[in-house]
Amino acid sequence: MINLPVRAITARTVQRRRYHVRRAPLPPSAESARLLDSFAAHPPLPLTLSALVSFGNPLIPASVLRSVTYVLSEIPRRMARRVRALEGLPFIVGTNPYVARTLNGHRDSFNVLATYPEVRTLEDNKHFVDELDILVQRHRNDIPTMAKGFQECSRYMSPTQISNFLDGAIRSRISVRLIAEQHIALSHALAMDPGAAEAGVLVHNGVIDPKCSPAEMVRMCGAFVSELCEATLGASPNITIDGCPEATFAYVPVHLEYILTEMLKNAFRATVEHHHKLHGLASSHPLPPVQVTISPPTPPHPFLSVRIRDQGGGVSASNMARIFSYAFTTAGHADDQKEDGGPYAAQHIGGSAAIGSGSVGEGGNLFGEITEKGVQVGLGTIAGLGYGLPLSRLYAKYFGGSLDLFSLDGWGSDVFIKLRCLLDDAGNAEI
Amino acid sequence: MSWRFQNSWNASACARNLQRHSSSQVQPQSTALHFYQNRQLELYASKEANRLSLRQLVFFGRSMDEEKLIKSANYVRTELPVRIAHRLRDLQALPYVVVTQEGVAQVYELYWSAFEKFRRYPQVTTLEENQAFCGFLESILDEHAPVIPSLSLGLSLSSPHLPPDSLDAFMRRMLVSRISRRVLAEHHLALSKSLGTNSLSLPDDPHVGIIYTALNLRHSIDKCVALLRSRPHDIEDETGESVPNRGWPEVIVDGHIDIKFSYIREHLEYIIFELLKNAMTATGLNHRSSSSLPPIRATIVVGENDVGVRISDQGGGLSLGRIKSPSDLFSFSHIRNATRMDDTRLGALRSASSRGVKATVAEQIRPWRSEQSNVDSNNKDPEREAGIAPHPGIGLGLPMSNIFTTYFGGTLELVSLDGWGTDVYLRLPKLGTNLEGIEL
Numbered sequence: 033m034i035n036l037p038v039r040a041i042t043a044r045t046v047q048r049r050r051y052h053v054r055r056a057p058l059p060p061s062a063e064s065a066r067l068l069d070s071f072a073a074h075p076p077l078p079l080t081l082s083a084l085v086s087f088g089n090p091l092i093p094a095s096v097l098r099s100v101t102y103v104l105s106e107i108p109r110r111m112a113r114r115v116r117a118l119e120g121l122p123f124i125v126g127t128n129p130y131v132a133r134t135l136n137g138h139r140d141s142f143n144v145l146a147t148y149p150e151v152r153t154l155e156d157n158k159h160f161v162d163e164l165d166i167l168v169q170r171h172r173n174d175i176p177t178m179a180k181g182f183q184e185c186s187r188y189m190s191p192t193q194i195s196n197f198l199d200g201a202i203r204s205r206i207s208v209r210l211i212a213e214q215h216i217a218l219s220h221a222l223a224m225d226p227g228a229a230e231a232g233v234l235v236h237n238g239v240i241d242p243k244c245s246p247a248e249m250v251r252m253c254g255a256f257v258s259e260l261c262e263a264t265l266g267a268s269p270n271i272t273i274d275g276c277p278e279a280t281f282a283y284v285p286v287h288l289e290y291i292l293t294e295m296l297k298n299a300f301r302a303t304v305e306h307h308h309k310l311h312g313l314a315s316s317h318p319l320p321p322v323q324v325t326i327s328p329p330t331p332p333h334p335f336l337s338v339r340i341r342d343q344g345g346g347v348s349a350s351n352m353a354r355i356f357s358y359a360f361t362t363a364g365h366a367d368d369q370k371e372d373g374g375p376y377a378a379q380h381i382g383g384s385a386a387i388g389s390g391s392v393g394e395g396g397n398l399f400g401e402i403t404e405k406g407v408q409v410g411l412g413t414i415a416g417l418g419y420g421l422p423l424s425r426l427y428a429k430y431f432g433g434s435l436d437l438f439s440l441d442g443w444g445s446d447v448f449i450k451l452r453c454l455l456d457d458a459g460n461a462e463i
Numbered sequence: 464m465s466w467r468f469q470n471s472w473n474a475s476a477c478a479r480n481l482q483r484h485s486s487s488q489v490q491p492q493s494t495a496l497h498f499y500q501n502r503q504l505e506l507y508a509s510k511e512a513n514r515l516s517l518r519q520l521v522f523f524g525r526s527m528d529e530e531k532l533i534k535s536a537n538y539v540r541t542e543l544p545v546r547i548a549h550r551l552r553d554l555q556a557l558p559y560v561v562v563t564q565e566g567v568a569q570v571y572e573l574y575w576s577a578f579e580k581f582r583r584y585p586q587v588t589t590l591e592e593n594q595a596f597c598g599f600l601e602s603i604l605d606e607h608a609p610v611i612p613s614l615s616l617g618l619s620l621s622s623p624h625l626p627p628d629s630l631d632a633f634m635r636r637m638l639v640s641r642i643s644r645r646v647l648a649e650h651h652l653a654l655s656k657s658l659g660t661n662s663l664s665l666p667d668d669p670h671v672g673i674i675y676t677a678l679n680l681r682h683s684i685d686k687c688v689a690l691l692r693s694r695p696h697d698i699e700d701e702t703g704e705s706v707p708n709r710g711w712p713e714v715i716v717d718g719h720i721d722i723k724f725s726y727i728r729e730h731l732e733y734i735i736f737e738l739l740k741n742a743m744t745a746t747g748l749n750h751r752s753s754s755s756l757p758p759i760r761a762t763i764v765v766g767e768n769d770v771g772v773r774i775s776d777q778g779g780g781l782s783l784g785r786i787k788s789p790s791d792l793f794s795f796s797h798i799r800n801a802t803r804m805d806d807t808r809l810g811a812l813r814s815a816s817s818r819g820v821k822a823t824v825a826e827q828i829r830p831w832r833s834e835q836s837n838v839d840s841n842n843k844d845p846e847r848e849a850g851i852a853p854h855p856g857i858g859l860g861l862p863m864s865n866i867f868t869t870y871f872g873g874t875l876e877l878v879s880l881d882g883w884g885t886d887v888y889l890r891l892p893k894l895g896t897n898l899e900g901i902e903l
Contacts, residue, residue, distance in 0.1 A: 055494075055497045055571065055572060055575055056562055056563055056567075056568035056571045056572055057494055057563055058563065059560075059563040059564060059565075059568075116560075118559070119558065119559050119560035119624075120558045120559065120560065120624065121558065121559050122555060122556045122557065122558065122559065123554065123555050123556070123557050123558065123559045123561070123562035123563075123571075124498065124501065124555035124556070125559070126494075126559030126562075127494035127495070127497050127498040127559075128494075128495070128498045129494065129495035129498065132494050132495070135559075184498075188555070188556070
């Protein structure tokens, strides 16, 4: 240790302090804090599907403008609460760059929407929809970003705290996306057929597809997951669909897409890895298929069920308690030091660009198409971070459905997805 | 939709304004560095604080020589950053919105600066280096003078975000730790000063470092009474009106009046001073329309393990309208003690945080002295320059007294006879065997 007189030490410390970054970040301006307060003070109205559907039934200019008013009051209220929740996290968690990025992104979007000028005409609405679209895009990686942030902060918060926070954040996010996407979809539909709209004969369900086909979805998601699986693990099982493949129901396709993709990813990965464990890597043993069974709604229960059955070795009893918690994963290592996520190493934040270029129209670029549709979470960026199961369950439960997993330890797993039909026969929202 | 902007120009102007304030790329980067560098802090925070008792402090301080003094210096040098690190981790666990707020942010930065300075301070090996180290210690103590009011202000403003229990617990840990660091630092400074001189100088007031081994309670009370009674009369009632001057009430001391015990004199006198100050103010207010003021009675008691003082006044009791129970007066939360959010309180806190508060008697009487003597206008002592009236109080007297009292395991209780007066029971351990009440 070098002995330095105190004066020199102080001088050096002062010098260092000139370059020293301010550790406690500045608070937002008083103006924006006031704005936030005013919106956070009013709790958001509970999201009713019938409200969203009503804007498109019938789809006329007046109803679209009513939809704008709804969007401009409900979304900022929800975002204000999200900002508050983020601000309430422990300080050290708030300084994590990923969490900070999320907080700043939310603040910025809130400011844009909370101060948006009145939308009076369809022309105004067009600009508004463009703006809304930009915001939706900007937030598309929120969940992977937060996931990464919380992974790094695991020693500052208990798993329960993280869990509660994420549950609230994701549910709010689903709501916000629903409101935004509904308005965007309705606006586009109106713009496409102004004549029919003026006449008042147009009915559009926005983001709800009254004849969503689970079988079709399974095929589509299956193809995508198959490509992913081949690329990372070298093989992929087939999918068989039985039960009632022609069944259709009213649902929000992107939600179903997300759930199916995540569950198929789990099933495929388990199947291939288990098979490799049993028979070695270069075996000619056929991969057991993943069996999907679809069961249509039987009145009076307005629920459609999908069972995904695999022979992937199942989940051990000790892991069963933890599979629905965030950040539990058996993919790679959940060591916060290592960037390596095992076979899913290519899929980290912002790595969605690494898989599929995201441009629509490119033949067969399924991933690009999916991102164009504004899927809630960047598919292919989650694997390995352990959010697939808890997130899928949240989506399933959002409209009153459920998601359960049963395991035959050593053989395989069954995942039961139950989803509520959102519209009745008359086209009215059930909830 | 009354909050909708009707004028689109206004809205876009507001939006532009907000964009300027909204965080850009700069902020996330700077906090990232801080986040990832936290490991150093965690290293120190993982060590346990070494708790001491009064007896150990005294024992170590007797028969001081050069070698022991240097040992003491290095003990202080390595122990303080551990305690500071614990506090920093505590601050980091507070909600984000609380730490970024005025007052708390200032304290956070101060603590980091102190932590870094201590962490990097080289080992002390000679008396000369100890001199330099003492200078360093003094500068840090001065730098941290604004901590108490700053923190109190920041937390008062953050009350909506923190439940009262965690706020109080947090504030308590901060203040107790602060006292403990100052005790260590000032004890070492005092020991350094007395090395070479006869360490038990002033045979009628012997002390080891900052611990006075024959502290006469009666003398301390008398001293505080004299100081209080010599200050200018300046009582204001709830509406801000001045109460007519009828002097200060007498304080009658009875009980075991000749006992002596070992304690840190500054702590004892701060507590007595605060309690007597409150008693006198209450008495003056309660008897503003009568011709004479009833006396305050201070009764000294010595027991097996502790010494006690009971202070009884006829000040009308505690204003239990705004608080639920007397112990709420020890709370820093505005939910428990609504008076904390009074504008006069907050304003006083703000000016106090720019001046700094050390929580000593000397600090309180300095502004009065300056009014009496002709102050040299070139004197730059900020406390003198402020020359504020003895109150409106910043509201820290009782909470601080409570913390000083409980520091080595004492107790402070208040009981109100509404409409008549208040009794305060102060008990301090006299054996000096209790360990510091800091968290490990």
